[in-house]
Amino acid sequence: MQFTINGQPYQAEADIRTSLLDLLREHLSLTGSKKGCDHGQCGACTVLVNGRRINACLTLAVMHQDDDIVTIEGLGTPDKLHPLQAAFVKHDGFQCGYCTPGQICSAVGMLDEVQKGWPSHVSADLHDADFTDDEIRERMSGNICRCSAYPNIVDAIREVADTKAEASA
Amino acid sequence: MKLFDYAKADSAETAVREGAGRDTKFIAGGTNLLDLMKLQIETPARLVDISRLPLNDIEEIDGGGVRIGALVPNSDLAAHPIIRDRYEVLSRALLAGASGQLRNKASTGGNLLQRTRCYYFYETAARCNKRVPGSGCDAKDGFNRILAVLGTSEACIATHPSDMAVAMRALDATIVTLGQDGEKRRIAIGDFYRLPGDTPDVENALRPGELITHIELPAPPAGKQTYRKVRDRASYAFALVSVAGIVAVKDGKIASARLAFGGLGPMPWRDEGVERVLVGQAPSDALFGEAADVLLREARGFGSNDFKIPLTRRTLVATLRELTA
Numbered sequence: 275m276q277f278t279i280n281g282q283p284y285q286a287e288a289d290i291r292t293s294l295l296d297l298l299r300e301h302l303s304l305t306g307s308k309k310g311c312d313h314g315q316c317g318a319c320t321v322l323v324n325g326r327r328i329n330a331c332l333t334l335a336v337m338h339q340d341d342d343i344v345t346i347e348g349l350g351t352p353d354k355l356h357p358l359q360a361a362f363v364k365h366d367g368f369q370c371g372y373c374t375p376g377q378i379c380s381a382v383g384m385l386d387e388v389q390k391g392w393p394s395h396v397s398a399d400l401h402d403a404d405f406t407d408d409e410i411r412e413r414m415s416g417n418i419c420r421c422s423a424y425p426n427i428v429d430a431i432r433e434v435a436d437t438k439a440e441a442s443a
Numbered sequence: 444m445k446l447f448d449y450a451k452a453d454s455a456e457t458a459v460r461e462g463a464g465r466d467t468k469f470i471a472g473g474t475n476l477l478d479l480m481k482l483q484i485e486t487p488a489r490l491v492d493i494s495r496l497p498l499n500d501i502e503e504i505d506g507g508g509v510r511i512g513a514l515v516p517n518s519d520l521a522a523h524p525i526i527r528d529r530y531e532v533l534s535r536a537l538l539a540g541a542s543g544q545l546r547n548k549a550s551t552g553g554n555l556l557q558r559t560r561c562y563y564f565y566e567t568a569a570r571c572n573k574r575v576p577g578s579g580c581d582a583k584d585g586f587n588r589i590l591a592v593l594g595t596s597e598a599c600i601a602t603h604p605s606d607m608a609v610a611m612r613a614l615d616a617t618i619v620t621l622g623q624d625g626e627k628r629r630i631a632i633g634d635f636y637r638l639p640g641d642t643p644d645v646e647n648a649l650r651p652g653e654l655i656t657h658i659e660l661p662a663p664p665a666g667k668q669t670y671r672k673v674r675d676r677a678s679y680a681f682a683l684v685s686v687a688g689i690v691a692v693k694d695g696k697i698a699s700a701r702l703a704f705g706g707l708g709p710m711p712w713r714d715e716g717v718e719r720v721l722v723g724q725a726p727s728d729a730l731f732g733e734a735a736d737v738l739l740r741e742a743r744g745f746g747s748n749d750f751k752i753p754l755t756r757r758t759l760v761a762t763l764r765e766l767t768a
C-alpha cells in the first residue's frame with residue numbers, strides 16, 4: 275500500500291484489516307496519533323484527511339491510499355510549533371498529554387470548519403454563529419480529556435481563533 | 444476482526460454486482476460497520492468499498508425538492524445552504540448527532556442503516572435476537588434505560604439510533620436504490636424500516652446487494668421546523684427522546700403538523716394519528732396533551748426505561764409550544 279502522509283510518500287505491507295491508526299503507529303512509526311478507545315469515542319486518534327478531521331481508528335488504511343493525510347507530526351516541529359501547539363503549551367492545555375495530539379488535530383480541522391461557516395448544534399442561527407466558548411466546547415465534544423484540562427484547552431483554542439480572526443479582519 | 448476480502452467499486456453497477464455475494468457488505472464511511480467488525484458483531488466475508496463512487500452531490504429536483512447522494516458526509520449535508528435554508532430540521536438533527544470527526548466521515552446512506560446501540564447487542568456474551576436470531580433478549584429484564592417503549596416485540600426492544608433519519612421521516616424522504624438487475628427502486632422512508640416482530644435481525648426493506656444511491660426530499664413543508672433532542676449528556680450522546688417537528692399555524696389554528704420521534708422505537712417513529720389530533724385546532728397545552736395521549740397509548744416500559752413515557756410527553760408538549768409560539 276502507498277500513502278502520502280505529512281507531504282511525504284510512504285509504503286507499507288499491511289493486513290487488509292489494518293486501521294489507518296494502526297498503519298500510522300505500528301507500520302510507519304508515526305506514534306503521535308494515539309489509541310484510546312479504538313472505537314471513535316475518545317478522539318485521541320484524530321488526524322486530518324484531505325483537510326478534514328476524522329477518527330483514524332474507524333477507517334481502513336487501504337481506503338486512504340489516494341488521500342492527503344496529516345498527523346500531529348506534520349503540523350509543527352519542536353523548533354517551530356504550530357500556533358495551536360504553542361497555545362496548548364502556553365495555556366497548559368493538558369496534564370498527561372495523551373489526548374493532546376488528537377485535541378490539536380481536531381482543533382485545526384474544527385477552526386477550518388468555522389472558517390467555512392459551518393454551524394453547530396449550539397448555533398442559535400444556522401447561518402451566522404458567534405464563535406463563543408460554548409461553540410468551542412460543542413465542536414470539540416468528540417475529544418475526551420480524562421485529566422479534564424478542558425478549561426485550558428478552550429483557552430488555547432480561543433487564543434488561536436481570535437488571532438486568526440484579527441489577522442483576517 | 445475477522446479476515447475479509449476487499450474490493451473497490453468503480454461504479455454503482457459494479458458495486459451492486461460485487462455486493463450480491465454471500466456475507467458481503469458495502470463500506471462507505473465505515474464509522475459504524477468497522478466499530479461492529481472490531482467486536483465481531485458484524486463478520487462480513489467481503490467488503491465492497493463504495494466510498495469513491497460519484498454519489499456526492501446535493502441537487503435541486505423538479506417540484507422544489509432536493510436529491511442527496513448517498514455518500515454525502517453528514518457534515519456537508521448539515522452545512523449545505525439548501526438544507527440550512529429550507530430543511531432546518533434536518534440540519535439540526537444531523538448537528539445533534541455524533542461528533543465533528545464522525546460527521547465528517549459518516550455517509551447519508553450509512554446513517555440510515557446504523558445498527559442499534561442496545562448494550563446487549565454490543566455485548567457478545569449476552570443473548571440478543573438481533574445479533575444471534577433465536578438466542579433470546581437480555582435487554583427486557585436488564586439495563587434498558589436507553590431502549591424502546593413503542594413498536595417493541597417479545598424478541599427485541601432495541602431503538603434505532605439515528606437523529607438524521609428522524610428528521611427525514613418528518614420530511615417524507617424517499618430512499619432511491621439500485622438493485623441486482625439494474626432495477627431502481629424508490630422506497631418511502633415510512634416503508635423502509637421494519638418492526639422487529641420475530642425477526643429483529645431484519646431491519647429494513649433492502650434486498651441482498653441492493654445499494655442506496657440517493658435520498659430525495661420533497662419540497663419543504665410549510666411552517667416552523669425544529670429538532671429537540673433530550674439526552675444524558677449535552678453533546679455527543681444518543682437520544683433518550685427526540686422530536687423532529689414541522690408545524691404551520693394559520694389564523695390561530697394549526698394548519699399542518701408533521702412529527703417524528705427518535706429514541707422511542709425500533710425505527711424513526713411517526714404516528715399520523717398524533718398529527719390528526721392537532722390539525723384544525725387552536726394550539727393549547729390541553730391539545731398537546733391529547734396528542735401525547737395518542738402517541739403514547741400503546742407505550743410500554745421495561746423498568747429502567749419507564750421514565751421515557753412521561754419524558755416523551757413533556758418533550759412533545761415543549762416542542763409544540765415552541766413551534767406554535
